[in-house]
Amino acid sequence: xxxxxxxxxxxxxxxxxxxxxxxxxxxxxxxxxxxxxxxxxxxxxxxxxxxxxxxxxxxxxxxxxxxxxxxxxxxxxxxxxxxxxxxxxxxxxxxxxxxxxxxxxxxxxxxxxxxxxx
Amino acid sequence: xxxxxxxxxxxxxxxxxxxxxxxxxxxxxxxxxxxxxxxxxxxxxxxxxxxxxxxxxxxxxxxxxxxxxxxxxxxxxxxxxxxxxxxxxxxxxxxxxxxxxxxxxxxxxxxxxx
Numbered sequence: 100x101x102x103x104x105x106x107x108x109x110x111x112x113x114x115x116x117x118x119x120x121x122x123x124x125x126x127x128x129x130x131x132x133x134x135x136x137x138x139x140x141x142x143x144x145x146x147x148x149x150x151x152x153x154x155x156x157x158x159x160x161x162x163x164x165x166x167x168x169x170x171x172x173x174x175x176x177x178x179x180x181x182x183x184x185x186x187x188x189x190x191x192x193x194x195x196x197x198x199x200x201x202x203x204x205x206x207x208x209x210x211x212x213x214x215x216x217x
Numbered sequence: 218x219x220x221x222x223x224x225x226x227x228x229x230x231x232x233x234x235x236x237x238x239x240x241x242x243x244x245x246x247x248x249x250x251x252x253x254x255x256x257x258x259x260x261x262x263x264x265x266x267x268x269x270x271x272x273x274x275x276x277x278x279x280x281x282x283x284x285x286x287x288x289x290x291x292x293x294x295x296x297x298x299x300x301x302x303x304x305x306x307x308x309x310x311x312x313x314x315x316x317x318x319x320x321x322x323x324x325x326x327x328x329x330x331x
């Protein structure tokens with residue numbers, strides 16, 4: 100079975116603090132892809148990053164960084180020096196090959212709501 | 218940004234009435250999807266399409282039908298709306314069905330069924 104768990108339902112931090120959002124996934128596939136999406140209060144879903152299962156290099160993009168560890172099936176997301184504009188719901192997603200359908204299924208975690216307090 | 222628009226963006230309707238939501242994309246993506254988003258459930262797949270006139274069910278397809286007569290348009294119909302279908306509906310597209318491909322989402326449609 101494939102599953103994505105985001106154990107943190109809600110997180111509140113004070114502006115300028117660092118915050119890490121956890122994502123743990125389950126899959127039996129050896130080839131898979133992981134994604135993070137951001138959903139700000141305005142409601143749209145914004146793609147942030149995609150990583151494949153063969154590339155465990157951590158990635159940094161400005162204040163954002165991602166830590167992918169296959170050994171613990173985790174793909175955590177860190178925001179450094181958080182800002183009020185980072186307040187949003189963040190979704191982790193897993194995409195893996197499906198034998199049952201004609202496409203590769205994308206499974207979303209339940210999301211983590213981040214509030215950055217000024 | 219995959220040039221995805223959804224219409225209407227907001228709709229209030231009454232139980233028992235049919236409702237059609239439209240998704241339009243300008244990127245010529247082959248795959249299109251309809252999801253619903255509800256508190257505590259995240260995003261759940263309703264139906265998807267892998268080409269013109271080629272559609273299949275997702276995990277929560279009961280009470281919904283879809284049609285795709287053109288590459289750019291994917292319609293979601295609630296045959297007889299119920300209060301349990303009050304939700305935010307998102308359309309998404311993907312260049313192909315492969316796991317490596319990113320899904321891009323439309324702005325969403327808020328549907329309230331009274």
